[in-house]
Amino acid sequence: MASVPVNELKQHIGKQVELRGWLYNRRGSGKLLFLQFRDGTGLVQVVVGKADVPEPVFETARRIGNESSIIITGLVKEDTRSSLGVEVQASDLHVIQEVHDYPIQITEDVPNIDKLLDQRHLWVRSRRPHAILRVRSEVIQAIRDFYYNKGYVLFDAPMFTPASCEGTSTLFEVPYFDSTAYLSQSGQLYGEAGAMAFGKVVVFGPTFRAEKSKTRRHLTEFWMVEPEVAFLELDGVMDLAEEQVRYVVGRALERCKEDLKVLQRDTTLLEQVARPFPRVSYDDVQVLLQKLKAEYAASSDPELQKLAKDILKGGLGDDLGAADETAIGLHFKQCVMIHRYPRHVKAFYMKKDPQNAERALCVDVIAPEGVGEIIGGSQREDSLEELLSQIEKHKIPMESINWFVDLRRYGSVPHGGFGMGVERCVQWITGCQHVRETIPFPRTIYRLNP
Amino acid sequence: MASVPVNELKQHIGKQVELRGWLYNRRGSGKLLFLQFRDGTGLVQVVVGKADVPEPVFETARRIGNESSIIITGLVKEDTRSSLGVEVQASDLHVIQEVHDYPIQITEDVPNIDKLLDQRHLWVRSRRPHAILRVRSEVIQAIRDFYYNKGYVLFDAPMFTPASCEGTSTLFEVPYFDSTAYLSQSGQLYGEAGAMAFGKVVVFGPTFRAEKSKTRRHLTEFWMVEPEVAFLELDGVMDLAEEQVRYVVGRALERCKEDLKVLQRDTTLLEQVARPFPRVSYDDVQVLLQKLKAEYAASSDPELQKLAKDILKGGLGDDLGAADETAIGLHFKQCVMIHRYPRHVKAFYMKKDPQNAERALCVDVIAPEGVGEIIGGSQREDSLEELLSQIEKHKIPMESINWFVDLRRYGSVPHGGFGMGVERCVQWITGCQHVRETIPFPRTIYRLNP
Numbered sequence: 001m002a003s004v005p006v007n008e009l010k011q012h013i014g015k016q017v018e019l020r021g022w023l024y025n026r027r028g029s030g031k032l033l034f035l036q037f038r039d040g041t042g043l044v045q046v047v048v049g050k051a052d053v054p055e056p057v058f059e060t061a062r063r064i065g066n067e068s069s070i071i072i073t074g075l076v077k078e079d080t081r082s083s084l085g086v087e088v089q090a091s092d093l094h095v096i097q098e099v100h101d102y103p104i105q106i107t108e109d110v111p112n113i114d115k116l117l118d119q120r121h122l123w124v125r126s127r128r129p130h131a132i133l134r135v136r137s138e139v140i141q142a143i144r145d146f147y148y149n150k151g152y153v154l155f156d157a158p159m160f161t162p163a164s165c166e167g168t169s170t171l172f173e174v175p176y177f178d179s180t181a182y183l184s185q186s187g188q189l190y191g192e193a194g195a196m197a198f199g200k201v202v203v204f205g206p207t208f209r210a211e212k213s214k215t216r217r218h219l220t221e222f223w224m225v226e227p228e229v230a231f232l233e234l235d236g237v238m239d240l241a242e243e244q245v246r247y248v249v250g251r252a253l254e255r256c257k258e259d260l261k262v263l264q265r266d267t268t269l270l271e272q273v274a275r276p277f278p279r280v281s282y283d284d285v286q287v288l289l290q291k292l293k294a295e296y297a298a299s300s301d302p303e304l305q306k307l308a309k310d311i312l313k314g315g316l317g318d319d320l321g322a323a324d325e326t327a328i329g330l331h332f333k334q335c336v337m338i339h340r341y342p343r344h345v346k347a348f349y350m351k352k353d354p355q356n357a358e359r360a361l362c363v364d365v366i367a368p369e370g371v372g373e374i375i376g377g378s379q380r381e382d383s384l385e386e387l388l389s390q391i392e393k394h395k396i397p398m399e400s401i402n403w404f405v406d407l408r409r410y411g412s413v414p415h416g417g418f419g420m421g422v423e424r425c426v427q428w429i430t431g432c433q434h435v436r437e438t439i440p441f442p443r444t445i446y447r448l449n450p
Numbered sequence: 451m452a453s454v455p456v457n458e459l460k461q462h463i464g465k466q467v468e469l470r471g472w473l474y475n476r477r478g479s480g481k482l483l484f485l486q487f488r489d490g491t492g493l494v495q496v497v498v499g500k501a502d503v504p505e506p507v508f509e510t511a512r513r514i515g516n517e518s519s520i521i522i523t524g525l526v527k528e529d530t531r532s533s534l535g536v537e538v539q540a541s542d543l544h545v546i547q548e549v550h551d552y553p554i555q556i557t558e559d560v561p562n563i564d565k566l567l568d569q570r571h572l573w574v575r576s577r578r579p580h581a582i583l584r585v586r587s588e589v590i591q592a593i594r595d596f597y598y599n600k601g602y603v604l605f606d607a608p609m610f611t612p613a614s615c616e617g618t619s620t621l622f623e624v625p626y627f628d629s630t631a632y633l634s635q636s637g638q639l640y641g642e643a644g645a646m647a648f649g650k651v652v653v654f655g656p657t658f659r660a661e662k663s664k665t666r667r668h669l670t671e672f673w674m675v676e677p678e679v680a681f682l683e684l685d686g687v688m689d690l691a692e693e694q695v696r697y698v699v700g701r702a703l704e705r706c707k708e709d710l711k712v713l714q715r716d717t718t719l720l721e722q723v724a725r726p727f728p729r730v731s732y733d734d735v736q737v738l739l740q741k742l743k744a745e746y747a748a749s750s751d752p753e754l755q756k757l758a759k760d761i762l763k764g765g766l767g768d769d770l771g772a773a774d775e776t777a778i779g780l781h782f783k784q785c786v787m788i789h790r791y792p793r794h795v796k797a798f799y800m801k802k803d804p805q806n807a808e809r810a811l812c813v814d815v816i817a818p819e820g821v822g823e824i825i826g827g828s829q830r831e832d833s834l835e836e837l838l839s840q841i842e843k844h845k846i847p848m849e850s851i852n853w854f855v856d857l858r859r860y861g862s863v864p865h866g867g868f869g870m871g872v873e874r875c876v877q878w879i880t881g882c883q884h885v886r887e888t889i890p891f892p893r894t895i896y897r898l899n900p
Contacts, residue, residue: 005601020680102861121640121854124647130647148591153583156673156889159658161898172624173625174622190571193890194890198574199471206606221608230489404571410572411552413546440607441608448631450854
């Protein structure tokens with residue numbers, strides 16, 4: 001008998017099947033045992049009746065501990081109470097490995113994330129991480145499909161880079177034979193070389209930041225997708241970001257229904273991505289934030305009062321803080337695109353707004369529900385003179401950036417792109433508190449194991 | 451007028467269009483100029499007739515150097531001599547940036563790879579690297595589609611790992627806050643944790659090796675795809691490897707026809723992947739190699755005579771060398787799967803052959819045409835006792851591997867998988883001599899720039 005995966009059982013109602021996998025949990029009593037059986041594709045209830053199996057099989061089913069590896073033979077029966085639509089009536093059970101001391105309790109799925117992360121290699125079997133990581137897998141394939149179907153060429157940027165262009169405080173240094181390499185913080189500069197060669201490229205790989213702060217929003221190692229397009233100006237960058245977010249969230253909503261249900265995710269606000277994303281200038285957002293600050297301060301909700309205190313903490317003309325982004329999300333209840341930030345808070349390669357030399361032709365996409373920035377992008381500075389002056393101003397060593405400047409010497413054209421952190425996006429879609437839950441083996445300042 | 455990408459021009463025959471991109475090359479004389487125009491999606495010939503454009507436009511078209519960025523307006527005409535099926539009759543030409551000293555000559559595409567790699571950020575615009583990297587992009591999407599469509603969960607392994615399990619001589623060490631991390635050489639051990647959780651997973655990301663030898667086959671940073679499947683035994687591993695290689699090569703042959711033509715790739719042997727891959731045991735291969743060694747030594751072809759000398763250089767019972775793999779490829783003219791190597795030349799985690807304790811349940815896939823090993827895989831040791839004894843024998847520190855051993859303590863099941871290096875696969879498909887050409891920015895012991 002060929003074995004059947006749990007997620008295909010519905011096609012075998014009325015038939016005898018073999019199931020191969022693990023005991024997830026068990027309840028029941030003297031005469032009837034209910035095994036929750038998992039094989040990685042889903043969970044199904046297996047009923048073991050004392051009258052239906054030989055005595056030693058019933059004893060085994062009663063004795064074995066969670067995560068014992070087992071092979072079950074049984075009859076697939078329709079069961080409308082189950083989300084799967086079926087249950088299995090066991091006629092035999094064979095143990096591959098009997099387990100009695102599995103270190104993770106089924107009930108402790110959320111409470112102590114640090115303790116569970118110590119057992120991450122086992123914890124990924126539990127329902128919650130299982131669901132989150134299935135969403136991650138879908139999100140990444142959705143991103144890859146989105147760009148592939150639009151004719152983008154995948155253009156992998158190197159992990160080892162000769163020097164940093166954006167400050168060295170969060171750089172990982174690697175002894176590289178007789179020299180030193182730095183782990184990439186972004187593939188964008190390389191992506192720009194790709195855009196000049198292929199027109200439309202997407203860089204997608206791990207990036208590294210030596211984040212010393214331990215927050216629920218930071219990892220030292222995370223995946224970033226970075227499209228870069230020749231002849232794409234700021235409005236086009238915003239169109240692309242909106243279309244990509246809508247496609248990715250749409251795919252997750254459509255294909256990860258069961259996983260989002262396991263996570264008890266209220267998808268009301270996620271479904272709003274189908275509506276146009278408001279596009280608000282940084283200057284208009286400052287006005288709005290002042291209004292929201294006053295409004296929340298006067299509110300009777302203590303959480304809003306607390307938030308009000310932190311709004312515009314950085315002061316006018318500064319970058320937006322977490323509280324500002326939270327307030328914007330609360331107000332719009334939808335993804336918002338904030339464009340034209342002050343140049344001095346943004347990267348050297350962003351193009352100067354021709355209407356206002358103090359502003360950059362850039363955009364951040366802010367997700368609601370307290371998630372904050374998920375995308376940062378811009379039109380790039382395509383003027384050789386302007387770029388050189390920015391490089392000087394930011395004190396970037398010319399020998400490390402000269403190749404990049406070549407892109408403005410040999411056929412410079414207007415172009416733009418953005419970067420989206422995959423984990424932040426998955427965090428938003430799954431409603432996780434901690435970004436650490438959105439990657440199989442999270443790395444932070446305090447965590448390099450397992 | 452909206453601009454049209456070169457690869458869509460055929461749908462606009464008889465129409466006026468705008469083209470945005472770069473001058474790739476030019477020939478022509480006093481009255482008629484033929485511009486090779488590129489925009490990243492393709493190359494098209496643009497005819498500029500002195501009689502058809504204003505005098506200053508003709509002068510500009512005659513003056514500007516390669517890689518000048520330009521916007522051309524013109525009429526799309528059918529041209530059966532072109533592989534694109536069209537050419538463009540220019541009526542106007544606007545220069546965005548005029549270039550006169552582009553450092554790469556069109557004709558020097560192959561000769562001096564080291565010099566060209568110094569200009570990799572520009573060289574990627576040339577026809578040959580352009581074609582190779584488009585094949586790479588297709589190969590990677592094909593791999594991702596293959597696993598996604600078969601229900602595999604993408605399970606990204608970490609780049610930062612706490613310790614090595616396979617010797618430290620080729621490991622990159624990274625100072626990691628107050629500790630030391632090592633850059634991943636393989637995601638497989640993590641993939642095994644994934645297989646126990648999801649049944650079928652695929653790990654796909656960069657891996658790192660501090661390769662001190664400068665050969666045409668090695669990079670310090672390369673991408674690897676590593677499927678891992680619960681309840682998959684050696685025969686199943688071979689079935690999966692065969693199916694995956696066949697799918698990926700088939701996609702490239704189908705969708706990269708033009709690129710392979712640019713590369714002048716003779717695809718005769720590539721098309722053989724549709725035939726079953728011979729499955730030969732290591733022991734049978736030894737017999738075959740002795741026969742081939744004698745046969746080639748007696749040949750009148752000096753290259754075969756030379757190869758004969760290197761066959762079985764390692765001696766009987768040793769791992770296969772490059773010459774052995776080349777001879778096997780020459781003999782079978784097809785991918786070959788060699789299984790059951792001696793345990794002592796393979797990794798500690800490979801399962802002992804129950805028929806012969808000296809052999810491992812492993813397989814290497816050898817590609818023809820001198821490419822050699824593209825895949826290494828195995829059934830994994832699922833016995834706790836055997837694994838512990840291997841760990842002791844290989845002197846692997848228990849504190850670094852204990853989490854992995856947990857996978858044999860808590861519901862161990864038979865399982866297996868393999869790893870395929872993306873660059874080696876692209877090298878084979880494109881027929882490149884150097885693996886360095888198969889990744890946008892190759893990294894070797896001597897190359898960290900640009």
